[in-house]
Amino acid sequence: MSTSKIFRISGLPLEIDIDTLREALRLKQEGIDIKATISPCCSDPGTKVAIVEFKPCAPSYLKDVISGARPDHQIEMNDDHDDLNIDMDFYGLTQLYATPHKADITADIVAVTGIAGHAFGSWRGKGNLRRMWLQDFLKKDLPRCRTMIFGYDSRLDSPGAHEMQDYRDNLLTELKKARTSDQEQNRPIIFIGHSFGGIVITQALVKSRDSNPASDPDTYAIYRATYATLFFGTPHRGFNVKSLTKMVDRRKSEERLSLLNSIGTDSPLLEEGLKRFLTFAHQLKVVSFYEMLKSKTPEQVTTGFERIGPYELSVPKESALLGLDPEIEKTRHHCPSKGVPKEFISPRHRFSLA
Structure with a gap:
C-alpha cells in the first residue's frame, strides 16, 4: 500500500481560503485536487500555513521535493512577490x-x-x-x-x-x-x-x-x-x-x-x-x-x-x-x-x- 505524501505550505496571506489555494497551486492542468487544513502561522501572525494532501498525486513540479533533491519549492502567488513555500520536513x-x-x-x-x-x-x-x-x-x-x-x-x-x-x-x-x-x-x-x-x-x-x-x-x-x-x-x-x-x-x-x-x-x-x-x-x-x-x-x-x-x-x-x-x-x-x-x-x- 502506498503512503500518501503530506506537504506544508507556508507564507499564505490571511484572507486565503481553500479555493484560492487551489488556484495558486495551479493544479487544474494536471487534474489534481487537494485536501487541506489552513491554520495561523506559529511564528508569523501575518500569514497562515496549510497542511495539504494532493489527490490523486502530487503535482509534477514537486518531484524534486519528494525525492529529497531539494528541501522545498517556491511559487510566486502575485505581483507583490508573496511567495508560497512548500516543504515536507515540517521543521x-x-x-x-x-x-x-x-x-x-x-x-x-x-x-x-x-x-x-x-x-x-x-x-x-x-x-x-x-x-x-x-x-x-x-x-x-x-x-x-x-x-x-x-x-x-x-x-x-x-x-x-x-x-x-x-x-x-x-x-x-x-x-x-x-x-x-x-x-x-x-x-x-x-x-x-x-x-x-x-x-x-x-x-x-x-x-x-x-x-x-x-x-x-x-x-x-x-x-x-x-x-x-x-x-x-x-x-x-x-x-x-x-x-x-x-x-x-x-x-x-x-x-x-x-x-x-x-x-x-x-x-x-x-x-x-x-x-x-x-x-x-x-x-x-x-x-x-x-x-x-x-x-x-x-x-x-x-x-x-x-x-x-x-x-x-x-x-x-x-x-x-x-x-x-x-x-x-x-x-x-x-x-x-x-x-x-x-x-x-x-x-x-x-x-x-x-
Missing part, C-alpha cells in the same frame, strides 16, 4: 488546525517526535485511513486548544552536526516566537513527547526553569506555564542504540553517531537532565506510557535497512517510567502499532487535561 512549529473564530485558546499542545521520526507522519495511524490523531481527533475533542507539532532534523542519514542542546534550544526559540503576548505566555502548555522527543522536552524544561526570570522572562515563562507532560516510550535512562547506530553512515556524519551514543544506556547527559527534571516534575501532571510489544530490529539488506532482525523492546519499562508518586505520574502500557490512545488527552475521559 519548527506547525499548528494542526484552526481554533474557532474569536474563541479563547485554553491551552497550547506541543508534540515532539523521536529520532528517525517525522513531525507529522510519526503521529499517523497505520490503518487504511492513516488518521493523524493529533489533527483528526483533537480538533473535535479539544477545538479550543492550539495543537502544534515541532519538527527538527531527526534523520539518521542526515549529515547534520546537531547535538541535544541544539534541539532543546530550537524548541525553546520556536515556543518563544509562538508565545509573545502576555496572554500567550500565561497560557498552559501540554507537552507530548515520543521517544527521543520526550528527552528534548525535559531538557528544554530544565533550561527554562534554570533561566533568569528577570533577564530572560520569555524563556522562564515556558517552565512557569507548563501544566502537563505525556511521554510515549521516552528513554529517560537511555536505551540500547546499537540497532540505530549501525544505520548511520559514518562517512557522512560522525556527529550523528555521537548524538545517538549520548542517549544510550548509562548516559551522563540523560542522568544529569533527569535528575534536574525530577526536582520539579512533581508540580506537573505526568502520564508515562511504556511498551509491552517487542518490535523487530533493523538489519541491512541490498536496498537499505528492513526490520527483519531479532525482536526487542525499544525502551525498557524501567527507562520509560520516571518513578514518581502514582498520584503524580499515571502509567500505562500501549502498543506502538496501534497508535496512541486519545483518551488520555480528551476532556471527555477520566484523565482530563483541558
